[in-house]
Amino acid sequence: MVLMPDLSASPRPVVTRKDVARLAGVSTAVVSYVVNGGPKNVSPATEEKVRQAIAALGYRPNIAARALKVGSSQILGMVVPKISSPFFAGLAKAVEQAAEERGFAMLLGDSRDSLAVESRHLRNFVDRQVDGVFLCSVVNHRPDVSELDGRGIKTVLLNFSEYPLPFDAIGPEFVGSSRQAVEHLAGHGHRDIALVQGLVTGNTLDGREQGWRDALEGLGLPEGRVIRCPFDRAGGYEAGRRFLALPQRPTAVFITSDEQAVGFLRAMHEAGVRVPEDVAVFSFDGSEEAEFTWPPLSTVRQPVQEMAEAAVRAIIGSGRDDPARIQVFPCELVLRRSCGCGTTHSG
Template structure:
């Protein structure tokens, strides 16, 4: 019995398409690549019909070498299971797709070693650009990409001016406003649940929390450091509950952590916001459907994604690298003491 697997089928070439359509291979190339020469509509239709009949698939790698563009972008995130990074990756993919680009996604699993392996892999594949949400919050290493002429955009990153494009939220000021809002409800003892940060620098959200406390004339608050996920937030909540005298409000550096923190409070029978007020950061869809609904700092995900795509393949690709910082929105719900809007 003959082997009918895909690997055993003969490879359809551009010559086969040209022969069936009754045109030259150059004309087939013009139709497939959208130029550089125009082809009459009737002839284009004949070529497309031949492509469909034969199941022709262009050699993307060969075309990339010839045209100097793979029309593929890479993106690395610390954890794709995170609601925030999942929504950011989706927004970037949609913005890139509108420009005719496909996207490869790498999950670094919060590992700098894995992150660098993904970047090296993207460089070997000759992608046209890379979006990096690094586990490092100060000057991630992207020299291999730069050395190969691959433009890099750091996303969710707005702390420092760099030699590469950086796009992110206004972490410090947005966090300060969130803590000040908790203070407007009468809270003076406001704790911080802070995700672990790779490197020796403080996270911008922690800076904002500290600035707010200083402006209130409050003493230094308590910090519960944990992983940037639900389990980390739950662990922080358990440690918070073990205190003899607990703060009356908490600012949490991600919605995902806040969900875990809320579970710990619920298990202990504490009411939110009556016993403990909670404010988080990110503005993911999860914040709206937690109980109670989370008051949060909403990042402008769509705007950041579109700005990143412009920096690599749009109007900004010929401009020098720059840092773009986007304002965030306070979304006030039940968890901080505000009613639903």
């Protein structure tokens, strides 16, 4: 037998700010100061009385009403291409923490490397009237954010820093950092350096590939071979299998993400190819798992925390009409065994 709810029962009355104020013996303004953390200070004793009244009555502030009153939802949106990626998971965590410290909540959308899904997330954020959006787009050149812009929603592109744009963009120094990594491999005596390049959407050259090409040209080395694959472990593993089948295999490889490099290392291990003795490996991102592969990965570490802080400041700490700017953050080479360095250190 299915028990049906008693629809005749009276609904639970809505607890208001006035109810809290009456129980705590304070004004409604004081309740507002406690709930919103200002703008005026409240003595610790008074704040404790208000919080006890809130707990006793089960009061929940009407966030939607407050958003209409102050013109802010205090909610931000973020879209990443793949939340399962250690790099993007770490970046999303850093952005969320930076936003939370400023009193903002965050909605996260996973585009699953699909431009159509990315666009749906952006439309959803518009409908929810978020205050701003952090976009890690699957498009590597001028993603379409016209709908956000048309509704006055501040947009910051993350992990995107190579082109002049009409909106804020924050990212690592892809070209210069990648060039340094390849030059480091050449410093170990390598003259045939391949590239494992992640698939990108758009008709422009990925900054990591550009850095690899610049390094080879600058060093007077022959044009290297390129293996293109998805930005994930499975893609890196398949790239490793294709690398093993190359005639006159290169002695070193630059890989455009740590996640790909993990798959590549597995392919080398299965084939009995030693890293770095038979092939040296240098990757890009600086995710935590790079330290725990075997051998540990030499990698270009992105300053995730600094980029996250800058992204949140760009939305919360500036006016909507402030001129757009690009902030490019230098990266750090973290040298470990996979490139041929004997000890773990940074340089």
